[in-house]
Amino acid sequence: MIVLICALVAASVLFYIFYLPGKLHLGVEKTRVAYLRERQEAVYENLRDLNFEYKAGKLPDADYQSLKSSLEEEAATVLAEIARLEKTGAGHPLRSDKGARI
Amino acid sequence: MSQIGSFALLLALVLSAYSFVAGLVAVTRKGPGAERLGETARRAGIATFAMVFLAALVLVIAAFQDDFSIAYIFHHSNRDLPGAYKFATLWSGQEGSLLFWSLLLATYGLVLRLRYKTDSRLFAHASVIIAAVQVFFLLLLNFAAHPFAVMQGLPQDGNGLNPLLQYPEMVIHPPMLYLGYVGFTVPFAFALAALIMRYPGEKWIQITRRWSMVTWGFLTCGVFLGAHWAYSVLGWGGYWGWDPVENASLMPWLTGTAFLHSVMMQEKRGMLKTWNMWLIFATFLLSIFGTFLTRSGVVSSVHAFAQSSIGDWFVGFLAVTFAVCLFFYVKNRPHLRSEHKLESLVSRESSFLFNNLLLLVACFTVLWGTLFPVLSEAVQGSKVTVGPPFFNRVNVPVALLLLLLTAVGPLLAWRKTSIESLKRNFLWPALGAIAIGAALIVVGIRPWKDMTYLYSLMTIMLSALVGFTVISEFIRGGRVIKGHTGQSLFASMVQLAHRNTRRYGGYIVHFGVIVIMIGFAGAAFNQDKEQEMGYGDKMSLGAYTLVCRSYTQEDKPNYSSEWAIIDVFKGGKQIDTLYPERRFYKASQQMATMVANRSTFKEDLYLVYEGLNQDTGRPILKVHLNPLVMWIWVGVWIMIAGTVVALIPNAVPVRVTAPARIQAAPVGAGD
Numbered sequence: 001m002i003v004l005i006c007a008l009v010a011a012s013v014l015f016y017i018f019y020l021p022g023k024l025h026l027g028v029e030k031t032r033v034a035y036l037r038e039r040q041e042a043v044y045e046n047l048r049d050l051n052f053e054y055k056a057g058k059l060p061d062a063d064y065q066s067l068k069s070s071l072e073e074e075a076a077t078v079l080a081e082i083a084r085l086e087k088t089g090a091g092h093p094l095r096s097d098k099g100a101r102i
Numbered sequence: 103m104s105q106i107g108s109f110a111l112l113l114a115l116v117l118s119a120y121s122f123v124a125g126l127v128a129v130t131r132k133g134p135g136a137e138r139l140g141e142t143a144r145r146a147g148i149a150t151f152a153m154v155f156l157a158a159l160v161l162v163i164a165a166f167q168d169d170f171s172i173a174y175i176f177h178h179s180n181r182d183l184p185g186a187y188k189f190a191t192l193w194s195g196q197e198g199s200l201l202f203w204s205l206l207l208a209t210y211g212l213v214l215r216l217r218y219k220t221d222s223r224l225f226a227h228a229s230v231i232i233a234a235v236q237v238f239f240l241l242l243l244n245f246a247a248h249p250f251a252v253m254q255g256l257p258q259d260g261n262g263l264n265p266l267l268q269y270p271e272m273v274i275h276p277p278m279l280y281l282g283y284v285g286f287t288v289p290f291a292f293a294l295a296a297l298i299m300r301y302p303g304e305k306w307i308q309i310t311r312r313w314s315m316v317t318w319g320f321l322t323c324g325v326f327l328g329a330h331w332a333y334s335v336l337g338w339g340g341y342w343g344w345d346p347v348e349n350a351s352l353m354p355w356l357t358g359t360a361f362l363h364s365v366m367m368q369e370k371r372g373m374l375k376t377w378n379m380w381l382i383f384a385t386f387l388l389s390i391f392g393t394f395l396t397r398s399g400v401v402s403s404v405h406a407f408a409q410s411s412i413g414d415w416f417v418g419f420l421a422v423t424f425a426v427c428l429f430f431y432v433k434n435r436p437h438l439r440s441e442h443k444l445e446s447l448v449s450r451e452s453s454f455l456f457n458n459l460l461l462l463v464a465c466f467t468v469l470w471g472t473l474f475p476v477l478s479e480a481v482q483g484s485k486v487t488v489g490p491p492f493f494n495r496v497n498v499p500v501a502l503l504l505l506l507l508t509a510v511g512p513l514l515a516w517r518k519t520s521i522e523s524l525k526r527n528f529l530w531p532a533l534g535a536i537a538i539g540a541a542l543i544v545v546g547i548r549p550w551k552d553m554t555y556l557y558s559l560m561t562i563m564l565s566a567l568v569g570f571t572v573i574s575e576f577i578r579g580g581r582v583i584k585g586h587t588g589q590s591l592f593a594s595m596v597q598l599a600h601r602n603t604r605r606y607g608g609y610i611v612h613f614g615v616i617v618i619m620i621g622f623a624g625a626a627f628n629q630d631k632e633q634e635m636g637y638g639d640k641m642s643l644g645a646y647t648l649v650c651r652s653y654t655q656e657d658k659p660n661y662s663s664e665w666a667i668i669d670v671f672k673g674g675k676q677i678d679t680l681y682p683e684r685r686f687y688k689a690s691q692q693m694a695t696m697v698a699n700r701s702t703f704k705e706d707l708y709l710v711y712e713g714l715n716q717d718t719g720r721p722i723l724k725v726h727l728n729p730l731v732m733w734i735w736v737g738v739w740i741m742i743a744g745t746v747v748a749l750i751p752n753a754v755p756v757r758v759t760a761p762a763r764i765q766a767a768p769v770g771a772g773d
Binding site for chain 1: 371
């Protein structure tokens with residue numbers, strides 16, 4: 001009886017693992033543009049933080065202007081690269097051999 | 103029954119080995135064939151969960167059926183054991199707790215493998231790493247600590263569960279601790295996967311962050327449940343004794359806490375990538391190291407329940423894991439270059455950096471003190487144990503500095519903070535903290551008389567500083583929202599927290615930390631007294647007078663006990679009756695203390711039944727008066743509440759005017 005139960009369990013497991021549908025749904029691979037958009041969102045979030053802290057009275061004017069300016073420059077750089085990649089159609093999926101710092 | 107369990111474990115090992123090998127091949131190849139192979143690896147990982155679950159289920163059923171033909175059930179259960187503790191048998195011994203470890207890992211792996219569409223390549227790499235860790239634990243279970251080993255002959259009854267474990271919290275403390283220990287495998291797997299595949303961007307950090315927070319929350323619960331158990335069961339009047347097993351749970355908690363802070367620098371500024379990578383590696387390695395410490399018998403501990411010779415397996419696994427981490431770090435190090443440099447020492451970044459350094463100093467101190475007996479034996483040939491004074495000497499000042507940073511950090515801006523900004527944000531909280539310090543001196547704390555009083559006063563003052571800064575953060579942010587929406591200030595603060603749950607959830611966690619620290623500060627004023635108490639005998643401690651009304655003995659199926667009935671008076675009026683008890687568990691032939699504790703926000707009146715005086719036949723009681731202990735447990739609940747808030751997704755930000763030089767962005771109040 002125990003042998004039969006074990007054999008049934010093993011057969012079910014093997015069936016589940018190796019009986020695959022004809023077409024797999026594995027999700028979309030990310031492009032470099034997608035990664036840059038994540039970076040863009042991070043910079044925007046930093047700007048939102050900064051604006052809110054300024055509104056809350058935590059930052060003097062001079063500090064706020066200086067920090068805002070540097071964040072805007074960072075955002076502009078990222079946006080420029082996104083625009084360039086979208087123009088040239090170079091936003092291909094990134095494999096491990098092409099992974100790069102952003 | 104045992105054959106089904108053994109079969110399930112063996113099949114789980116084969117499946118996890120397949121998941122590892124096939125997954126490894128799939129992530130290193132390209133094309134549809136590799137994708138199909140990867141899918142079989144993913145499914146094998148899922149099936150591993152089913153098999154480990156089956157094995158654990160068989161063991162629990164065997165405990166409830168009193169199947170003493172299984173050696174593990176014989177050694178850790180008995181017929182009269184209450185049902186809840188029979189369930190807890192699963193993690194009460196070496197083999198069962200390793201099975202439980204493996205089950206939790208398989209469960210985390212299941213969740214990860216079901217969510218693979220989030221980022222299929224990253225998840226495929228992480229799945230391979232989790233499968234590798236799973237293979238290690240299943241190898242242990244199949245070949246070194248088999249939970250389904252059978253007995254020679256069929257015993258009538260089992261040896262019973264260790265009495266120290268027969269306590270309601272013990273049913274949930276180990277699962278919480280293990281959920282924390284095991285859970286750090288997931289961030290580790292993602293971090294190593296990101297390093298191996300040179301994952302661009304910080305998305306892996308965002309995916310990992312939630313896992314890390316959940317895991318950290320479980321570990322926090324586990325650590326403090328352990329402290330509460332030690333306080334309630336061990337009967338020595340304290341909650342933390344710097345025992346190696348306690349230290350083992352604290353070390354990954356410290357590095358995990360450091361990671362949760364420094365990870366913000368990577369997300370926001372692209373900094374500290376190498377640091378974060380090694381922090382999460384260290385946290386995982388320390389989790390494994392903690393598991394090794396509690397079961398290898400390397401160090402003596404009051405509650406290292408499961409000692410055996412599996413230490414070598416753990417040492418080998420730790421060495422291989424470290425070597426793999428180091429290899430890929432050296433290979434892909436350029437990928438981890440920071441995108442920005444530290445601009446000023448007075449900035450949010452530097453506060454996180456100092457916070458991390460202090461947490462690591464604390465972790466190293468705990469590690470050094472824990473391993474000192476082993477190191478001293480290796481160098482001098484004799485075991486030298488370091489006690490609480492060593493740990494406290496380093497960690498109390500470190501904790502005070504951490505409290506200071508907890509107050510300062512949130513008020514500093516990213517990149518740099520001007521003196522004017524510092525003045526603007528710190529003046530009132532600092533004045534408030536000084537006022538509280540002065541008030542405490544007026545009511546009788548004399549910091550110049552004893553170092554512990556000084557530490558206590560500083561702890562309370564710094565906690566007040568943190569509390570005021572947290573409150574000021576909520577009020578400032580709430581006012582901005584109030585200005586936009588016209589809601590009440592309280593409703594605005596709730597909305598504020600909902601719009602940036604991570605930040606404000608974090609502040610609630612900080613608030614919980616200061617409540618705990620105030621609880622710790624109370625230990626400087628602990629008092630205790632021991633006395634023989636016959637019928638009608640009195641004892642006074644602090645404002646309390648205790649009168650022994652009676653003492654007696656009782657016999658139950660699982661244990662026999664001796665206990666006293668103590669009436670508690672305060673100001674001449676009876677306020678309570680307490681029943682300190684001592685039990686003798688029949689199956690295991692061991693004694694256990696049942697502490698009677700009257701706990702209030704001000705203090706705990708903690709009674710321990712020490713036993714009968716053999717000459718007089720009267721009970722000896724030890725009474726502790728421990729101020730502010732309840733604050734610790736309340737603080738833990740606040741920390742858990744904060745962690746839950748931090749895990750709630752943010753409300754959608756409101757669109758308002760965007761910065762002029764870039765395209766319109768949602769600029770939500772509260773972010």
